[in-house]
Amino acid sequence: MNTLILALRNLLRNRRRSLTTLLAVMLGAISILLFGGYVRNVIYGLETGFVMQSGHMQIQHADFFRFGSGNPAAYGIANYRAIIDRLKHDQELEGKLSVITPTLQIGGLAGNFSAGVSRTVIGQGLEVAEQNTLRQWNDYQFPLSEPELPLTGTGPDATVIGAGVARVLQLCAPLKVSDCERKGASTEASQGKEPDDIAALAGLDNPAKKDNSTQIELLAPSPHGAPNVAQLNVVKAEQQPVKELDDIYVALHLSAAQKLIYGKSTPEVTAILVQLKHTSDLPAAKERIEKILSQDFASQPLTVLDFATINPFFTQTISMFNVIFGFISVLIGAIVLFMLGNTMSMTVVERTVEIGTLRSIGLRRVGIRRLFVLEGLFLGFLGASLGVIVSIIISTIINHSGLTWIPPGRMLPVPLTVRVWGEVSLILCSMIGLMAVATFSAWWPARRASELNIVDALRHV
Amino acid sequence: MNPVILTQINKTYRLGMVDVPALTDINILIRPARFTVLSGTSGSGKTTLLNLIGCIDKPDSGEIIVAGQQVQNFSDDELSDFRAKHIGFIFQNFNLIPVLTAFENVEYPLILAKIPPNIRRERVQMLLKSVGLLEKADNRPQQLSGGQRQRVAIARALARGPSLVLADEPTANLDSHTGAAIIRLMRRMQKHWHVSFIFSSHDPQVLAEADDAITISDGRIVSVRRNDKNPDAETAK
Numbered sequence: 248m249n250t251l252i253l254a255l256r257n258l259l260r261n262r263r264r265s266l267t268t269l270l271a272v273m274l275g276a277i278s279i280l281l282f283g284g285y286v287r288n289v290i291y292g293l294e295t296g297f298v299m300q301s302g303h304m305q306i307q308h309a310d311f312f313r314f315g316s317g318n319p320a321a322y323g324i325a326n327y328r329a330i331i332d333r334l335k336h337d338q339e340l341e342g343k344l345s346v347i348t349p350t351l352q353i354g355g356l357a358g359n360f361s362a363g364v365s366r367t368v369i370g371q372g373l374e375v376a377e378q379n380t381l382r383q384w385n386d387y388q389f390p391l392s393e394p395e396l397p398l399t400g401t402g403p404d405a406t407v408i409g410a411g412v413a414r415v416l417q418l419c420a421p422l423k424v425s426d427c428e429r430k431g432a433s434t435e436a437s438q439g440k441e442p443d444d445i446a447a448l449a450g451l452d453n454p455a456k457k458d459n460s461t462q463i464e465l466l467a468p469s470p471h472g473a474p475n476v477a478q479l480n481v482v483k484a485e486q487q488p489v490k491e492l493d494d495i496y497v498a499l500h501l502s503a504a505q506k507l508i509y510g511k512s513t514p515e516v517t518a519i520l521v522q523l524k525h526t527s528d529l530p531a532a533k534e535r536i537e538k539i540l541s542q543d544f545a546s547q548p549l550t551v552l553d554f555a556t557i558n559p560f561f562t563q564t565i566s567m568f569n570v571i572f573g574f575i576s577v578l579i580g581a582i583v584l585f586m587l588g589n590t591m592s593m594t595v596v597e598r599t600v601e602i603g604t605l606r607s608i609g610l611r612r613v614g615i616r617r618l619f620v621l622e623g624l625f626l627g628f629l630g631a632s633l634g635v636i637v638s639i640i641i642s643t644i645i646n647h648s649g650l651t652w653i654p655p656g657r658m659l660p661v662p663l664t665v666r667v668w669g670e671v672s673l674i675l676c677s678m679i680g681l682m683a684v685a686t687f688s689a690w691w692p693a694r695r696a697s698e699l700n701i702v703d704a705l706r707h708v
Numbered sequence: 709m710n711p712v713i714l715t716q717i718n719k720t721y722r723l724g725m726v727d728v729p730a731l732t733d734i735n736i737l738i739r740p741a742r743f744t745v746l747s748g749t750s751g752s753g754k755t756t757l758l759n760l761i762g763c764i765d766k767p768d769s770g771e772i773i774v775a776g777q778q779v780q781n782f783s784d785d786e787l788s789d790f791r792a793k794h795i796g797f798i799f800q801n802f803n804l805i806p807v808l809t810a811f812e813n814v815e816y817p818l819i820l821a822k823i824p825p826n827i828r829r830e831r832v833q834m835l836l837k838s839v840g841l842l843e844k845a846d847n848r849p850q851q852l853s854g855g856q857r858q859r860v861a862i863a864r865a866l867a868r869g870p871s872l873v874l875a876d877e878p879t880a881n882l883d884s885h886t887g888a889a890i891i892r893l894m895r896r897m898q899k900h901w902h903v904s905f906i907f908s909s910h911d912p913q914v915l916a917e918a919d920d921a922i923t924i925s926d927g928r929i930v931s932v933r934r935n936d937k938n939p940d941a942e943t944a945k
Contacts, residue, residue, distance in 0.1 A: 256807035604803040609792020701764040
């Protein structure tokens with residue numbers, strides 16, 4: 248029989264009150280863990296989305312990220328195949344890499360000149376097969392099945408545009424784009440034939456323009472500023488998750504994009520996407536790639552940017568959720584603190600004579616403090632442990648309930664999942680936090696108990 | 709060695725705005741291995757005196773020597789350790805720890821003293837046997853009668869082999885038959901362990917059993933009776 252057992256038995260003395268307090272701690276743990284599990288899920292979901300779209304890292308020209316949006320082609324990476332080959336065959340990176348694929352970003356003007364309409368767009372030249380592999384990344388085992396890119400299996404002049412682009416270019420009917428009816432009178436430019444200079448530029452490669460209603464012309468400047476035009480066949484208008492992106496999105500084959508920008512010159516790309524098998528390898532892989540670039544490709548000013556840097560939205564979202572999670576945790580902690588503090592205070596009052604007796608027979612003040620703090624710690628530990636178990640059960644039920652939601656940055660609903668099982672750091676931090684709150688809430692009443700005058704305590708009725 | 713020597717002890721309680729003298733000019737010498745009774749009417753200062761001897765209260769002035777040590781300047785922790793080693797307590801309401809069994813209640817002071825488990829077990833069993841409660845070792849206090857509880861309390865008070873056992877009206881909550889049995893038991897234990905017992909009581913049975921009897925009235929000692937073969941009784945001034 249030691250102080251631990253004595254503390255445990257004291258908890259069983261007033262079972263109803265101990266149970267009520269235990270429930271309060273347990274509910275606190277459940278609330279923290281379920282919300283924490285939901286937040287984890289959102290963060291993992293965002294990470295998965297970004298990594299599926301643009302990899303864990305991108306190798307870019309050192310100035311592309313800051314200045315490249317004005318004229319992406321001016322910040323190209325020459326000899327990119329050599330870089331990719333070097334990375335693919337590096338022994339340290341081997342086993343960590345999932346996909347390395349080049350992309351070429353284009354800033355240009357998309358036009359349906361036969362309808363007399365055009366708009367500025369941002370195009371992405373892609374290696375379709377590698378992009379499809381990129382989109383299979385699912386390190387966090389989300390119940391997702393990402394469809395292949397619509398460009399899969401298409402010819403070199405195929406393109407996919409955002410639904411917003413299709414609306415502006417008046418391609419709704421042939422591309423079956425919804426929500427295209429106009430409320431007011433059309434104020435578009437007068438319809439007619441495409442301008443002669445555009446036709447001439449496009450005609451260089453397409454002397455016999457087909458009368459196809461899904462064809463568009465993409466006008467883009469070369470690295471030296473001269474305009475080039477490509478005639479592309481729109482295979483699909485794909486709704487993008489963000490309207491701003493939907494209104495400018497154009498995807499095309501990398502070869503077509505390079506032909507448009509570089510013509511017969513040596514083609515370049517604006518980024519090399521690097522996707523790893525696991526995000527945990529990111530720091531080491533990034534360091535290794537930077538070393539290779541500085542050693543073997545020092546002639547080009549290249550940099551490696553991780554997905555969080557490229558997508559500030561990711562870190563902003565994490566910060567926002569962390570603040571909300573912290574706020575909720577503090578609220579729950581405060582409730583537990585007062586509930587447990589109240590319980591311990593009542594316990595001290597009820598056991599005043601016993602405290603006097605224990606002090607009389609030689610228990611030091613620190614022994615009294617230890618006894619009551621241990622009782623609080625037990626309540627915190629038991630409540631938090633039960634909370635973990637119940638949270639895992641509830642999260643399992645939620646995860647199998649078939650509920651769905653549309654997270655930010657996605658078009659399609661995804662299953663609502665709450666990650667508690669396996670989230671060791673979340674579980675441990677929540678348990679330790681609640682136990683710390685429980686200990687702290689017991690400490691003050693324990694201190695008061697230890698400071699009681701022995702004679703007064705023995706006289707207590 | 710005298711287990712207790714009190715010299716010029718004064719103690720005053722403050723009730724609201726009024727100072728109430730509880731003990732005035734107390735001088736006592738408790739003889740070793742004796743059955744000493746502090747008697748007096750209710751409110752006379754018996755319990756205050758026991759509290760001072762038991763080192764759970766401090767005097768306003770005067771000197772207290774218990775087990776050969778001057779204790780009034782001890783720190784709280786030193787007093788705790790001193791009580792654990794030298795003094796056993798028996799309370800009017802038994803004051804057993806309700807969540808512990810009879811065995812564990814007797815064992816608790818030995819745990820505080822960090823006595824090894826096997827020695828603890830032997831000593832507790834021996835003590836419970838000597839108070840006739842070995843078969844009730846696993847019972848909790850609420851499963852015991854008043855007399856049995858007080859016997860467990862006696863065993864607990866003797867657990868660490870103190871030189872002094874203090875009992876504040878130990879028979880007050882017992883019927884006369886049980887009270888008499890408890891007094892006989894304490895007397896037997898006192899003789900067997902050669903311990904000094906000090907009681908506060910106005911029970912005639914206790915007074916009859918006492919070696920020494922100290923009578924207190926209004927916080928002053930009015931008489932000291934030494935009851936042995938070579939009486940050296942003295943009367944307080």
